[in-house]
Amino acid sequence: MSESIISADDPSASELSLDGLWFKFRSIRLLRHDGFQPQLLQAHALILANQGEGTITIHLDTHRLHGDAVRFIEPGQTIAFSEKKGEGLEVYLLLFDLHRDEGVSKEAALPSEIDIYGDHALHQLCESLMECSRSEHMIERFKGQSLFLELLTWILLHRRHCAANDSRTALDRTLSYIGANYKEVITIEQLARMAEISPKYYVSLFKKTYGKTAMDYVKEVRVNRAKRLMLQEGALLRDVAYQVGYHDEFYFSRIFKKEVGVSPMAYMKNRKQKIVAYSASVLGQLLALHMMPYAAPIHPKWTSYYYANYRHDIPLHLSCYRFNLDWETNIDALEESEEPLDCIIATDQLQPPERDRLSQLSELHVVPLYSMCWREQLRAIAEIVHASEEASTWLERYDRRLCLVRERIHERLREETVLIVSLYQDQLYLFPSSGMRDMFEELQLQRPVGSETYGANQSVTPEELAALDADHLLFNIRQESVTLHYWEELRTKEVWQDMKAVRRNHVHAISSDPWREYSAYAMERMLEQAYERLYDNRT
Numbered sequence: 324m325s326e327s328i329i330s331a332d333d334p335s336a337s338e339l340s341l342d343g344l345w346f347k348f349r350s351i352r353l354l355r356h357d358g359f360q361p362q363l364l365q366a367h368a369l370i371l372a373n374q375g376e377g378t379i380t381i382h383l384d385t386h387r388l389h390g391d392a393v394r395f396i397e398p399g400q401t402i403a404f405s406e407k408k409g410e411g412l413e414v415y416l417l418l419f420d421l422h423r424d425e426g427v428s429k430e431a432a433l434p435s436e437i438d439i440y441g442d443h444a445l446h447q448l449c450e451s452l453m454e455c456s457r458s459e460h461m462i463e464r465f466k467g468q469s470l471f472l473e474l475l476t477w478i479l480l481h482r483r484h485c486a487a488n489d490s491r492t493a494l495d496r497t498l499s500y501i502g503a504n505y506k507e508v509i510t511i512e513q514l515a516r517m518a519e520i521s522p523k524y525y526v527s528l529f530k531k532t533y534g535k536t537a538m539d540y541v542k543e544v545r546v547n548r549a550k551r552l553m554l555q556e557g558a559l560l561r562d563v564a565y566q567v568g569y570h571d572e573f574y575f576s577r578i579f580k581k582e583v584g585v586s587p588m589a590y591m592k593n594r595k596q597k598i599v600a601y602s603a604s605v606l607g608q609l610l611a612l613h614m615m616p617y618a619a620p621i622h623p624k625w626t627s628y629y630y631a632n633y634r635h636d637i638p639l640h641l642s643c644y645r646f647n648l649d650w651e652t653n654i655d656a657l658e659e660s661e662e663p664l665d666c667i668i669a670t671d672q673l674q675p676p677e678r679d680r681l682s683q684l685s686e687l688h689v690v691p692l693y694s695m696c697w698r699e700q701l702r703a704i705a706e707i708v709h710a711s712e713e714a715s716t717w718l719e720r721y722d723r724r725l726c727l728v729r730e731r732i733h734e735r736l737r738e739e740t741v742l743i744v745s746l747y748q749d750q751l752y753l754f755p756s757s758g759m760r761d762m763f764e765e766l767q768l769q770r771p772v773g774s775e776t777y778g779a780n781q782s783v784t785p786e787e788l789a790a791l792d793a794d795h796l797l798f799n800i801r802q803e804s805v806t807l808h809y810w811e812e813l814r815t816k817e818v819w820q821d822m823k824a825v826r827r828n829h830v831h832a833i834s835s836d837p838w839r840e841y842s843a844y845a846m847e848r849m850l851e852q853a854y855e856r857l858y859d860n861r862t
Contacts, residue, residue, distance in 0.1 A: 343427035348471035349418040361403035361624040362802040366418040370394040375412035395433040401624040493518035506568040547635045601669035607842025612710045739794035740771040749809045755780040795829045831856035
């Protein structure tokens with residue numbers, strides 16, 4: 324592989340089309356585990372890994388993230404990060420505005436990714452930019468504008484010019500081959516020859532690049548294709564197995580159950596019911612019952628966990644934008660569907676015209692969201708879909724796990740106190756969601772003295788939060804630009820830094836998904852996060 328640093332007068336630099344572009348730096352953040360929640364970008368972004376490796380998901384596509392490349396992302400995109408296990412990923416997220424001179428084409432822009440020779444100088448520039456952006460002095464903040472341009476210049480001058488046989492390009496070719504030929508016999512030796520590297524190096528490089536083995540990826544492609552084939556009327560298991568590359572349907576069944584969690588026959592049986600989960604909480608209840616709906620709210624930001632794990636299983640993706648402001652679009656999509664719907668399950672947050680139109684589409688079942696606890700909702704939905712036995716089994720298993728987690732957390736915390744706090748815009752709220760309150764009660768955590776005078780979802784000032792003197796904070800940061808800006812400001816204030824939980828490194832980040840959802844499946848995920856944060860002390 325031949326590489327070279329591009330000089331300022333290199334002809335290939337003209338491909339960047341920088342003439343007529345103006346940049347204005349807005350902010351820089353260093354993201355760690357607590358900042359990896361999906362977020363919607365309102366400005367242009369520059370992404371750079373400070374340390375470790377992982378992946379970045381931009382809208383629907385996932386890309387490798389490492390220290391030898393930077394990414395530029397257009398506004399309006401949803402992004403999320405995932406770290407490679409044990410890598411301790413840290414990511415710089417820089418936001419900026421980009422303006423074009425009049426008459427300059429929109430094609431004049433930075434590329435989506437630039438390979439670089441990363442070194443200490445680049446990270447030193449980022450650190451200096453962080454210091455300037457946080458300064459109380461206007462001149463220092465203004466200096467950040469020139470540092471940002473210096474950072475851009477450094478990146479462009481240290482671009483790597485790689486030959487066509489770059490190993491990652493070769494890996495991408497094998498990925499495309501697997502996607503097109505998954506039903507054929509595929510071997511490591513065959514893929515390595517295609518990539519023009521040794522089988523041993525191919526295995527190592529594939530795992531390092533994509534976080535899974537090549538054969539695991541082959542299985543993933545086959546299983547996802549099988550799921551789509553199972554949607555067809557009259558699909559037979561042996562035919563599905565054959566069409567995705569397995570000549571032994573029993574071996575295929577074992578592979579499928581290991582990958583999906585249920586047998587192919589159970590999966591196909593569940594899919595015969597065309598159920599619409601009209602909200603994320605209904606989806607969470609159905610998944611606890613091992614029921615896969617035909618339609619549900621699926622989005623990489625608003626329902627990130629369900630999007631990552633079930634987008635291939637749910638044929639019709641409904642919008643879930645800001646408490647279903649797009650309900651008319653969703654009903655239009657259901658009306659246009661050629662599949663006859665068995666039933667629609669919704670919560671009682673429907674608007675009257677929305678409810679009327681849904682009732683005309685299919686049998687509508689409305690489950691109270693707040694006057695029923697999540698356990699009652701689960702049993703009510705189980706009755707609708709004829710899965711009451713599955714509900715009882717799930718609850719028994721959950722309660723056994725709850726007892727174990729509660730016991731271990733109490734052993735670790737002893738008499739230490741805990742508060743659940745959410746930051747939204749410039750306000751701190753105590754126990755703002757039903758799920759947070761229920762999980763706190765089910766774990767029988769101890770509140771600090773004086774906190775009982777504050778009601779659920781009541782806002783508190785940083786000074787009031789400090790006065791409560793909790794030993795631990797389970798801390799949720801809503802992923803909106805106003806909130807994130809205030810969080811950068813709050814964490815530098817003396818009142819925050821002097822809090823007992825902050826001094827002792829006992830501020831444990833919790834994500835909006837699942838802590839702001841209210842369903843059995845969300846409660847199970849909250850339980851595991853609480854265990855990780857309060858017992859394993861993973862922040």
